Amino acid sequence: MSDNRPKVLLTGATGFIGGRLLRVLAAEGFPVRCLVRSAERFRKAVGERPGMEVVEGDLLRPETLRRALEGMDAAFYLVHSMGGRSMWEIESFVERDARAAENFVRAADETGLSRIVYVGGLGEMGGNLSKHLASRQHVGEILASGHAAATVLRAANIIGAGGAPFEMLRHLAEKLPVMVCPRWVETLAQPIAVQNVVEYCVGCLNVPETAGQNLDIGGPDILSYRSLMEIYCRVRGLRRIIITVPVLTPRLSSYWINLVTPVPAGVVMPLLEGLKNEVVCRDNRIRELIPIRLIPMEEAICTALVESAEGPGKLPSVQACFLAR
Numbered sequence: 001m002s003d004n005r006p007k008v009l010l011t012g013a014t015g016f017i018g019g020r021l022l023r024v025l026a027a028e029g030f031p032v033r034c035l036v037r038s039a040e041r042f043r044k045a046v047g048e049r050p051g052m053e054v055v056e057g058d059l060l061r062p063e064t065l066r067r068a069l070e071g072m073d074a075a076f077y078l079v080h081s082m083g084g085r086s087m088w089e090i091e092s093f094v095e096r097d098a099r100a101a102e103n104f105v106r107a108a109d110e111t112g113l114s115r116i117v118y119v120g121g122l123g124e125m126g127g128n129l130s131k132h133l134a135s136r137q138h139v140g141e142i143l144a145s146g147h148a149a150a151t152v153l154r155a156a157n158i159i160g161a162g163g164a165p166f167e168m169l170r171h172l173a174e175k176l177p178v179m180v181c182p183r184w185v186e187t188l189a190q191p192i193a194v195q196n197v198v199e200y201c202v203g204c205l206n207v208p209e210t211a212g213q214n215l216d217i218g219g220p221d222i223l224s225y226r227s228l229m230e231i232y233c234r235v236r237g238l239r240r241i242i243i244t245v246p247v248l249t250p251r252l253s254s255y256w257i258n259l260v261t262p263v264p265a266g267v268v269m270p271l272l273e274g275l276k277n278e279v280v281c282r283d284n285r286i287r288e289l290i291p292i293r294l295i296p297m298e299e300a301i302c303t304a305l306v307e308s309a310e311g312p313g314k315l316p317s318v319q320a321c322f323l324a325r
């Protein structure tokens with residue numbers, strides 16, 4: 001059965017989206033090769049699976065990429081460089097992300113890869129776009145500049161256990177009876193459940209019309225971050241007070257968010273800066289190309305809570321995801 005299926009290289013296989021996508025690709029019979037920075041760490045988290053190959057490589061080390069891409073038909077690009085411990089590392093993710101994508105495209109061209117599917121970010125280009133969201137779009141442009149037909153799936157916050165947006169939301173709502181937030185809590189977003197993102201990723205392999213396209217992906221709800229927090233509190237039966245103040249900058253917020261959530265400052269800071277930008281789908285072509293049931297936010301939050309309660313045996317916890325690096 002797997003003979004007719006494209007051979008797929010999965011980058012980011014230890015990550016929030018990549019880990020889930022790996023399970024679905026394997027279950028659907030795609031031959032999968034995972035490019036990981038540490039095979040040992042990957043095996044500890046995922047274990048062995050029949051038919052799955054693991055190759056060590058690092059997108060910032062171009063000499064490691066050719067071997068990973070050799071013989072592959074399609075690749076998922078599910079990587080970002082946010083994080084790090086020093087201020088220099090935290091600030092320099094834009095340069096690392098561009099370099100990683102350039103290395104990848106060069107190796108993909110050399111090895112004759114025909115498809116790339118990348119999950120990037122929503123948000124309109126312009127002077128006001130945050131560094132993180134602008135970087136996500138720039139990476140999409142780099143990936144589309146090679147010979148392989150790239151599909152750029154542009155997403156807002158992706159909701160699921162172990163993902164940075166949900167874990168920030170969960171820890172803030174669970175721990176703080178009163179939340180003092182900047183004006184960004186009123187910004188509109190169109191978050192999407194991680195299960196839907198995985199369905200869209202697999203759908204791109206099955207629907208050739210998605211090749212070479214930039215496609216916005218979002219859930220059925222367009223809502224403010226305040227409403228998202230209110231949904232979380234309603235689902236959990238929590239009574240919380242949200243106060244907005246005009247003077248709290250993203251940087252200042254990131255310090256106290258860092259104190260109450262396990263998500264590292266290097267991830268919190270760029271994400272918070274992006275909360276000033278509206279992230280809503282502008283075109284909905286994906287709905288016709290890959291018709292799936294879009295999961296309402298309330299259901300996505302319930303599912304993420306159940307997954308969190310099931311613990312690290314079922315899914316990597318946010319601490320495992322971040323602290324292992």
Ligand SMILES: NC(=O)c1ccc[n+]([C@@H]2O[C@H](COP(=O)([O-])OP(=O)(O)OC[C@H]3O[C@@H](n4cnc5c(N)ncnc54)[C@H](OP(=O)(O)O)[C@@H]3O)[C@@H](O)[C@H]2O)c1
Nearest residue numbers: 012014015016017037058059060078079080119120157158
């Ligand atoms: N999560 C969201 O809400 C969201 C929203 C919109 C778009 N996206 C996009 O979706 C993609 C995946 O995000 P995610 O949330 O799944 O990320 P994640 O959980 O933080 O995982 C990131 C992955 O990238 C890998 N990686 C980082 N640098 C690498 C390098 N130099 N070489 C090889 N691998 C490297 C990490 O591997 P290690 O285990 O070795 O560190 C990890 O597997 C990203 O493009 C992100 O921008 C995410």
